[in-house]
Amino acid sequence: MFWNLFLKECRLQWREKRFVWSLVVLLLLAVPAVAVGFAHYRSDLSEVEAGAVAERERWVQQGPKNPHSAAHYGIFVFRPVSPLRVWDQGITPFAGGVVFTEAHIKTDASYETAQDQSTLSRFGSLTPAFVLLYLVPLFLMINGFALISGEREQGTLRLLSASAADPRRLLAAKWLSLFPIVLLVGGVMLGLGLVLLWGRLPAANLLTASALCALVLLLYYGTIANMTLLCSAVLRSSHQVLVCLLLFWMTSSLVVPKLAASAAESWFPTPDREAFHGAMKQEKKSGMDGHDPADQRVARIRTETLAKYGVEKEEDLPINIDGLLMQEDENYGNKVFDRYYEELAAVHAQQERVFQWSSLLSPLLPARVLSMTLAGADSGTQHRFNEAVEVFRRDYVELLNTDMMHESRSGDWRYQADEGLWSRVPVFTFDFGSPLSRFATQSAALGMLLLWFLITGVLTAWLAPKFLQKVTP
Amino acid sequence: MMWRVIWAHESRLLRRDRISLAAALGFVMIMIAAAWVNGDKLNRWEQAGATAVAEQEARFSAQHADLVAMEAGEKHYDSLFGSPQSYFSWAGAVTVFPFDSWAMLSTGSGDLFAPVSQVKFYTKARVPGHDTANPMPRLFGAFDPAFVLLYLLPLFVIALNYGIVGDERECGILPMVLAQPVSPRQLFLLKIVWRWGVTSLVVLFALCAAFAVGGVNPLAKPLALAQLAGLVWLYCGFWFLLCLLVNTGRRGAHQCAVALTGLWAMLLLVVPAGAHLIGGLLYPIPSRIEAIAAQRLAAADAAKQGGEILAKFYQDHPELSANRGDTYAQYKATFQWYQRTLAVFEAVEAITAPMEQDFEARVEARLRFEQGLALLSPAVSVREALDELAGVSRVHYRAYQQEVQDYAARFRMFFAEKAFGESVIESADVARLPRFDMAPLQSNASVLRALAWLALVNLLLLAACAVLGREIPAR
Amino acid sequence: MLQAIGLTKDYGDLRALDTLDLTVEAGEIFCLLGANGAGKTTTLNLFLNFIQPCAGEARVDGIEVAKQPTDAKKALAYLPEQVMLYPKLTGFENLTYFLELSGLRLPESERNALFDQVGLDQAASRRRLETYSKGMRQKVALAIALGKKAKALLLDEPTSGLDPRASKTFSDLMTNLRDQGMALLMATHDLFRAREMSDRIGVMRSGKLVGCYQTADLTTAELESLYLQHMSEA
Structure with a gap:
């Protein structure tokens, strides 16, 4: 019985012109989206790898130099490319991918690729996530809006109701009939992605990411299917159902995310970059909260160091006090940076909470956040990358200052280190973490998506059968 | 006077249609909200610029007072370190993007480039992004009047007109209407023209409300206002004519709604994203990594050639060696360091210039190609035009970038003159220190292109409607 | 004919x-x-x-x-199986519109007389069509036919x-x-x-x-x- 109902629904959908058209369009978009995403991944990867190798080579072969000069010569760090970015570019085009690291200064990632793109880029990129999160739900709605209201208008609902069919089974069959095509499109994309990325990251990670992605999509599509069926059952005419669903899609996919973005920036504004860096520089100079200004710190360290080594003149110290002073300055600066960046991270966290709460109005938001997170293209991963770069910067600057401190004497600015020291600076590496660990950081988004699925599911299961009895428009 | 009959009838129907009236009111409210939200952001950016300039001028003024005091012998520094005579005390000068008052219309590229940046004479000038900002909001884009016009206006038009013929056909009114002695083509064209006009008025009213919320008097720029009105009218018309065209067949209202939704998704989501994808494939732009690598290599080479580079610099700038003084002979070593640094900087610029030009040329080629593809969707042309009217388009930011580069060159030359003249900064120099000053760029190429393109597309649609609308099936 | x-x-x-x-x-x-x-x-x-x-x-x-x-x-006048007119307009307004489509602008008294002829009372003709029965809608269509002098x-x-x-x-x-x-x-x-x-x-x-x-x-x-x-x- 159930099987027959399900097959009948599928058959009816297949006979609709709009169904075939939209399926063709989706498949035509799905395959290039994956293929081109993969091509971009490969070219980005080779650029980043070549850039990192060349940078390392330049660093190691920079020739004899004072370590502090080398610390200002600095090292460019390039953000690695996650293979899963084929799936979803996320924030990548809008977040800097290059960081110049040097002594005294914590710089942010810069050179956002979006800066070099045309207006077209602001309309979105044709990635698998774009197809699956934006277009497929639209497809679901367009094909499912008349599932019940259409039958009511044609009068067939009257016949169905008069038959012995259990309304819940009927609903379940209609609900499930929305999925074969979605599974086909999603399956094609996931399958193609798996084939292309096989061997580019550990199989367990790839399979986990695919499974989690499928879970997110099923929850999201389940929510959309619930909404579609609910509207189709409750509203009077197919017109109303269609308008209502399109309104929901538009609000959920376009308006709420943009409103959330604007509200987040308006309620919790991030400081202007010049003001932010200016304040850090000033605080480093005048001391945190105005205490312990730089010149006093320097004087105190000088006095303490002379006392520690029991000498009266800096020339008699067994170390180069300039190296020590610079490292102490780094340590102090790091405290200032930490404080400011913690405050900045708190602002970002508040902004992201706006997105989380906005998820109550849009199931797309949590789905998109989870998709980006799985792809390693979310703001959390970017934040971890920035932190990793900063740890790398601090470590190598300390290595250079320590070398200067122990290998030269105070006032000896002519001291030069060589390749031996440069080679001791480790190569920067960044671990994206496993998809599961990244996914775990977005439990709130998963909770929201689950909430959407459950609430719309319960409403559909509760209300739709009642309205199914209403056989006239 | 058939137009009077039909327009009076449409007007009566509209007055009775609470949903349409609510939708119009909703549209106006959304537009006002968008203007308010975007205006708030614009205010923050403008405030950041004003603060940065004020702080710079306060710093310069304090340093100038110090210099005067030093020259009068009232103040003394033991070394150049920390002294206002040092170049470093004047090294950073702010550049501020000149926002037009109409910027409340669109965020444009404003969220990609920091409104304030600093130029230093010893580093390469570039306009950075919003490094401190969370990239998430930029991913989803801004909620601004341009978004409302671009995405929501077509939906508003579609929602109210998807069944302009189909609805009457489905309701069964059409046979009664077509049984009357009136040409169906004339009837529906008059209907669409009335609705188009009313919708355009609603949108213009919404825009005026948006301007009022943003505290802008649109009449101050009558030409731009006329262009905006024309753009809105034509863009509205495009969607109206599309509604009419879809309705000319034998489709019912909900088939038309599905078709129009599909077209909306195609023109606003799929075509731009697809065109971007094709542009990326055919005109790949290397990331900045290659450019950075080249610059690093050039800098390393230049540093190794120190002496030769300096000699070449003198060759290129003979005027700089003419004014050398010996008042500050005690800082000779410092001056020489600056001379070398500046010479190396210029040499690196010269070496990397071809690569930069190549990079820019590739970006330009891609932009041109994508601009061509953008014609596939009027939405892209309209977005470009709106960004241009708001003064925040790519063109505006590219001009700003260029202006910053030029300013950086002037700024650097000021210090080069001092370094090669072997002089520290003196109080008289402060007035000569170049300040960044750029007026909002006046450009309307994209607007005119969009107007022409939309007019052409609308004419084609009108012709198609006229041909296909000769026979409107009653059932 | x-x-x-x-x-x-x-x-x-x-x-x-x-x-x-x-x-x-x-x-x-x-x-x-x-x-x-x-x-x-x-x-x-x-x-x-x-x-x-x-x-x-x-x-x-x-x-x-x-x-x-x-x-x-x-x-010519036409009376389909299901007479459907503009539901948000009154019978009187529908009559006026359809007559105007035929190029006829009749005084109000004449339009009222048309409703009298087809047996639809004045009060009903001022109600919105969405409240009409099929027979009443037919009468409006007939009034249109009469008004046109078809x-x-x-x-x-x-x-x-x-x-x-x-x-x-x-x-x-x-x-x-x-x-x-x-x-x-x-x-x-x-x-x-x-x-x-x-x-x-x-x-x-x-x-x-x-x-x-x-x-x-x-x-x-x-x-x-x-x-x-x-x-x-x-």
Whole structure:
């Protein structure tokens, strides 16, 4: 019985012109989206790898130099490319991918690729996530809006109701009939992605990411299917159902995310970059909260160091006090940076909470956040990358200052280190973490998506059968 | 006077249609909200610029007072370190993007480039992004009047007109209407023209409300206002004519709604994203990594050639060696360091210039190609035009970038003159220190292109409607 | 008044109307009977220029519909099976609009008189159409026909769905119009009403007019018998 109902629904959908058209369009978009995403991944990867190798080579072969000069010569760090970015570019085009690291200064990632793109880029990129999160739900709605209201208008609902069919089974069959095509499109994309990325990251990670992605999509599509069926059952005419669903899609996919973005920036504004860096520089100079200004710190360290080594003149110290002073300055600066960046991270966290709460109005938001997170293209991963770069910067600057401190004497600015020291600076590496660990950081988004699925599911299961009895428009 | 009959009838129907009236009111409210939200952001950016300039001028003024005091012998520094005579005390000068008052219309590229940046004479000038900002909001884009016009206006038009013929056909009114002695083509064209006009008025009213919320008097720029009105009218018309065209067949209202939704998704989501994808494939732009690598290599080479580079610099700038003084002979070593640094900087610029030009040329080629593809969707042309009217388009930011580069060159030359003249900064120099000053760029190429393109597309649609609308099936 | 001369309409391979020759004079009611798909509605659609003939001519008051549709429609009124008008407008406003579409601007008193003629009271004519029954909507359509001073009226299954009383009222209205000199062509399945109000009855089968009878010569039973006979020949 159930099987027959399900097959009948599928058959009816297949006979609709709009169904075939939209399926063709989706498949035509799905395959290039994956293929081109993969091509971009490969070219980005080779650029980043070549850039990192060349940078390392330049660093190691920079020739004899004072370590502090080398610390200002600095090292460019390039953000690695996650293979899963084929799936979803996320924030990548809008977040800097290059960081110049040097002594005294914590710089942010810069050179956002979006800066070099045309207006077209602001309309979105044709990635698998774009197809699956934006277009497929639209497809679901367009094909499912008349599932019940259409039958009511044609009068067939009257016949169905008069038959012995259990309304819940009927609903379940209609609900499930929305999925074969979605599974086909999603399956094609996931399958193609798996084939292309096989061997580019550990199989367990790839399979986990695919499974989690499928879970997110099923929850999201389940929510959309619930909404579609609910509207189709409750509203009077197919017109109303269609308008209502399109309104929901538009609000959920376009308006709420943009409103959330604007509200987040308006309620919790991030400081202007010049003001932010200016304040850090000033605080480093005048001391945190105005205490312990730089010149006093320097004087105190000088006095303490002379006392520690029991000498009266800096020339008699067994170390180069300039190296020590610079490292102490780094340590102090790091405290200032930490404080400011913690405050900045708190602002970002508040902004992201706006997105989380906005998820109550849009199931797309949590789905998109989870998709980006799985792809390693979310703001959390970017934040971890920035932190990793900063740890790398601090470590190598300390290595250079320590070398200067122990290998030269105070006032000896002519001291030069060589390749031996440069080679001791480790190569920067960044671990994206496993998809599961990244996914775990977005439990709130998963909770929201689950909430959407459950609430719309319960409403559909509760209300739709009642309205199914209403056989006239 | 058939137009009077039909327009009076449409007007009566509209007055009775609470949903349409609510939708119009909703549209106006959304537009006002968008203007308010975007205006708030614009205010923050403008405030950041004003603060940065004020702080710079306060710093310069304090340093100038110090210099005067030093020259009068009232103040003394033991070394150049920390002294206002040092170049470093004047090294950073702010550049501020000149926002037009109409910027409340669109965020444009404003969220990609920091409104304030600093130029230093010893580093390469570039306009950075919003490094401190969370990239998430930029991913989803801004909620601004341009978004409302671009995405929501077509939906508003579609929602109210998807069944302009189909609805009457489905309701069964059409046979009664077509049984009357009136040409169906004339009837529906008059209907669409009335609705188009009313919708355009609603949108213009919404825009005026948006301007009022943003505290802008649109009449101050009558030409731009006329262009905006024309753009809105034509863009509205495009969607109206599309509604009419879809309705000319034998489709019912909900088939038309599905078709129009599909077209909306195609023109606003799929075509731009697809065109971007094709542009990326055919005109790949290397990331900045290659450019950075080249610059690093050039800098390393230049540093190794120190002496030769300096000699070449003198060759290129003979005027700089003419004014050398010996008042500050005690800082000779410092001056020489600056001379070398500046010479190396210029040499690196010269070496990397071809690569930069190549990079820019590739970006330009891609932009041109994508601009061509953008014609596939009027939405892209309209977005470009709106960004241009708001003064925040790519063109505006590219001009700003260029202006910053030029300013950086002037700024650097000021210090080069001092370094090669072997002089520290003196109080008289402060007035000569170049300040960044750029007026909002006046450009309307994209607007005119969009107007022409939309007019052409609308004419084609009108012709198609006229041909296909000769026979409107009653059932 | 209404004239079909060799009127033919094909839908692909299907001949929906086969060389129909028919004349309906002024002051005459002609009923077309026939099974579903016999060509009755196609005939009406051709007179209304909703579709184009493949051959032959449809003429209204001597005007060829396919060549001068607007002129032909000036002399024509139409009453579909389901009269649907603008539900958000009142009956009075609907009447005004449809008359204006025909280029007629009548004073309010004349428009009120039209409603009186078709038996719709003033108060009802000021209510929105969404509150009307099918019979009331038909009366508005008839008021439009009267207001246009149409010379011919085409009716498509007008009595289906009407209760017997409304049906009788409708029948009286039709005969009244006929008496005023209007030509009426009506497609129907209702043999009883057809015999009661028409002057002549045509039976259609597979796009052809297979029989034409003077109503006065027939009882309802005879008409039914003739009709069934024609149908069984298929």
